[in-house]
Amino acid sequence: MARKRKGDGQTALVTGASGGIGLDLAECFAKDGYALILTARSEPALKDAAERLGRKYNVAANVIAMDLGAIAGGAKLVAEIASRGLSVDVLVNNAGYGIAGAFDGSQEADQLGMLDLNIRALVELTHSFWPGMLAKKRGGVLNVASTASFQPGPFMAIYYASKAFVLSFSEALWEEARGTGVHVSCLCPGPTTSKFRERAGTDKTRLARTGTPMPSMTVARMGYRAFRKNRRVMITGARNAFMARLAPFVPRRTLLGLVRYLQTS
Ligand SMILES: NC(=O)c1ccc[n+]([C@@H]2O[C@H](COP(=O)([O-])OP(=O)(O)OC[C@H]3O[C@@H](n4cnc5c(N)ncnc54)[C@H](OP(=O)(O)O)[C@@H]3O)[C@@H](O)[C@H]2O)c1
Numbered sequence: 001m002a003r004k005r006k007g008d009g010q011t012a013l014v015t016g017a018s019g020g021i022g023l024d025l026a027e028c029f030a031k032d033g034y035a036l037i038l039t040a041r042s043e044p045a046l047k048d049a050a051e052r053l054g055r056k057y058n059v060a061a062n063v064i065a066m067d068l069g070a071i072a073g074g075a076k077l078v079a080e081i082a083s084r085g086l087s088v089d090v091l092v093n094n095a096g097y098g099i100a101g102a103f104d105g106s107q108e109a110d111q112l113g114m115l116d117l118n119i120r121a122l123v124e125l126t127h128s129f130w131p132g133m134l135a136k137k138r139g140g141v142l143n144v145a146s147t148a149s150f151q152p153g154p155f156m157a158i159y160y161a162s163k164a165f166v167l168s169f170s171e172a173l174w175e176e177a178r179g180t181g182v183h184v185s186c187l188c189p190g191p192t193t194s195k196f197r198e199r200a201g202t203d204k205t206r207l208a209r210t211g212t213p214m215p216s217m218t219v220a221r222m223g224y225r226a227f228r229k230n231r232r233v234m235i236t237g238a239r240n241a242f243m244a245r246l247a248p249f250v251p252r253r254t255l256l257g258l259v260r261y262l263q264t265s
Pocket residue numbers: 015016017018019020021022039040041042043066067068069070094095096097098117144145146147188189190191192193194195196197199
């Protein structure tokens with residue numbers, strides 16, 4: 001008889017699963033037997049991922065291609081999941097993007113779009129699935145924030161602020177869920193190999209020139225393990241963790257100047 005895996009009988013919904021950290025998080029869950037619901041906008045990439053992971057780990061893998069950043073995108077996804085008779089035990093809120101540059105001169109639609117995807121859709125999905133998790137006393141939420149969560153980010157202001165929201169919201173939910181059996185973890189990666197930098201336009205910043213990005217699978221494994229252990233916050237890499245923990249003790253003006261230096265070229 002096949003050995004029972006930790007996730008057997010449970011389903012993980014992973015947003016932003018067409019590539020990067022989300023795709024690798026989906027693999028971590030599938031490896032432990034979780035059925036998958038994969039969502040992002042790129043349907044061919046999602047279908048390839050579902051086919052590969054479903055076969056490799058012998059799990060059901062469903063694809064729902066959609067724009068989560070669209071208004072009511074989260075509600076549409078929830079309705080589609082229900083109409084297919086699927087349920088969600090673990091919600092992985094990973095989809096997100098950043099845009100580098102001064103706030104002045106930026107496109108309003110891009111800035112608001114970041115809030116819609118990084119915050120609004122994340123809250124919408126969490127609000128929908130949270131009561132079911134508490135009722136079942138299992139499962140939980142793994143949110144992907146960033147090392148950007150720990151200080152304001154001049155020249156990437158909305159992105160940093162959106163990730164500060166994700167960290168704060170996640171920690172508060174962790175406390176609300178304490179003792180219920182429901183897990184909440186916030187994964188805070190530093191620079192990671194993915195398409196993020198290309199979309200964000202951060203290739204030329206000083207930050208991009210310091211150090212080597214961490215492979216996305218390494219980041220995903222750290223996030224997955226943290227979630228399994230119900231670790232409140234997981235900052236990837238010793239240097240990133242040190243900097244994030246130090247931030248509250250650095251005078252704010254100095255910190256702002258440092259981030260300005262790192263976020264410009
Ligand atoms: N890479 C880094 O250095 C880094 C560092 C810290 C935190 N993070 C965070 O990690 C998370 C994953 O990013 P990544 O590094 O893996 O970047 P990525 O390779 O660009 O992946 C982003 C994922 O989000 C999806 N997505 C983007 N816009 C979407 C939309 N409107 N609707 C639905 N899905 C959408 C993308 O798929 P489609 O394009 O197919 O829609 C893709 O699957 C993000 O929240 C990011 O902020 C990344």
